[in-house]
Amino acid sequence: MATIKTEAYDIIIENGSFTRLKSELETFTYGTLFFIIDAKVYKLHYEKITRIIQTLAAKIILVPHGEQSKSFETYRQVIAKLLDKGIKRDDLLIALGGGVIGDLTGFIAATLYRGIRFIQVPTTLLSMVDSSIGGKTAINLPEGKNLIGAFYMPKKVLIDPLFLKTLPDKEYKSGLSETYKAALLQDATLLQKLKAGHPIDETIIKQAIDVKKTIVAQDPLDEGYRHILNFGHTFAHAIERRYNFKDITHGEAVAEGMIMALKIGVKFNQTPRGLMEAIEQLFLEKDLVAKPLLDYRDFLHEIKTDKKVVQDGLNFVFLSDYQKPLIKKIDLRDLS
Ligand SMILES: NC(=O)c1ccc[n+]([C@@H]2O[C@H](COP(=O)([O-])OP(=O)(O)OC[C@H]3O[C@@H](n4cnc5c(N)ncnc54)[C@H](O)[C@@H]3O)[C@@H](O)[C@H]2O)c1
Known part of the structure; x- marks a missing residue:
């Protein structure tokens, strides 16, 4: 078992850790436990989950899988269900699912009663190595992704890699590309292991989390240095918008986006x-992208209309060498 300590919460990484959730909760005092669960994960891991829920006398709310659940409508519906089931301020929420459930539950936890405690139990590789760490919570609006949100830390992150056994290959690769991003930004040994085909186990997950944790610790509110985690993401968001968040996973878009960022780095003499x-x-080679690769010039319209892109230029993350990212402001007109 690996335990990573952050200032705000512990991250437990261990095969089978979900089945001993009860003992992980012993340090908390709470009224009732409420699980917010991805309906697909609930079905796939039904026996394991219902056993835990019975042992803990917890209440559950199922949320349909997919990005469309990170919406204001679902936020409102889940809150209505929680209130109907009598949730109180000293109760505890558990997010059980991928990044969608983690972001949605985190935002509910941040806002309901001006804040109730929550625990992340991520079930996709992407949510294990990335979205459950760092305290960003959000929902999407028709105008754009993650436009409403809050920085709100979980009280614990419990990672049980055994959940990954049912993860479809496409989703697995999605998480793998964020793992590569962590390795390219900051961890040469992680990159070596990934190149050598090391299985994605507790040690790999821990190394990827360590990268994110170290970067977040230096800039928890994303005011400067944390932007380096956006390596590949400017174009990834544009790609996801073009595909209406369907048919392409976040990680697939990030892998394409990282290659675009490298190509732009060559153009700007940074890479x-x-x-x-x-x-x-x-x-x-690792099948994270396939030919023909997307061309960044085809996505400039999306970049220019991205509500988060600053008017006077774009803070862009370049890679000048392995583990050497740098942020530079670029003029969008120079990209065409
Ligand atoms: N908060 C952050 O810092 C942060 C960082 C990166 C991404 N995100 C967000 O995370 C979301 C993407 O997360 P994701 O890739 O986990 O997507 P997701 O939550 O939509 O999960 C992907 C798919 O995998 C299924 N699934 C989940 N666990 C499974 C399992 N164990 N076995 C089989 N199927 C399983 C889900 O039902 C879904 O269909 C996006 O909304 C993105 O914006 C947030």
């Missing part, structure tokens, strides 16, 4: 061509 070519080749 050596050899580095760009080596990473593109690696991503193709």
Whole structure:
């Protein structure tokens, strides 16, 4: 078992840790436990989940799977159900699912009664290595993704890699590309292990989390340094918007976005061509992207109309070498 301590919460990473959730909760005093669960995960892990729920006399709310559940409508519906089931301020919420459930539950926890405690139990690789860490919670609006949200830390993150056994290949690769992002930004040994085909186990998950944790600790409110986690994400968000958040996973878009960022780095003399070519080749070999690759010039319209892009330029994350990211403001007109 690995335990990572952050200032605000512990992150437990251990195969089978979900089945001993009861003992993990012993340090908390609470009235009732409320699980908010991805309906697909509930079905796939029905026996394991219902056993735990019975042992803890918990109440549950199921949420349909998919990005469309990170909406104001679902937020409102889940809150109505929680109130109907008598939730009180000293109760505890548990998010059981991928990044969608984690972001939605976190936002509910941040806002209901001006804040109630919550625990993250991520079930996708992406949510284990990325979205459950760092305290960003959000829902989407028709105008854009993650436009309403809050920084709100969970009280604990409990990672049980055994959940990954049912994860479809497409979703697995989605999480893998965020794991590669962590390795490219900050961890050379993680990159070596991934290149060598090391299985995605507790140690790999821990290393990827360590990268995110270290970066977040230096800039918890995303005011500067934390932007480096956006490596590949400017274009990833544009790609996701173009595809209406369907048919392409977040991680697939991030892998394409990282290659685009490297190509733009070559254009702006920030990234050596050899580095760009080596990473593109690696991503193709690992099947994170496929030919024909997307062209960043086709997504400039989405970038220019992104509500989060600053008017006077775009803070862009370049990679000048392995584990050497840098943020520079660029003029969007220079991208065409
Ligand atoms: N808060 C953050 O810092 C942060 C960071 C990155 C991404 N995100 C957000 O996370 C979301 C993406 O997260 P995601 O990729 O986990 O998506 P997701 O939650 O939609 O899960 C992907 C799919 O996998 C299914 N699934 C979940 N666990 C499973 C399991 N164990 N077995 C089989 N199927 C399973 C889900 O039902 C869903 O169909 C996006 O909304 C993104 O904006 C947030």
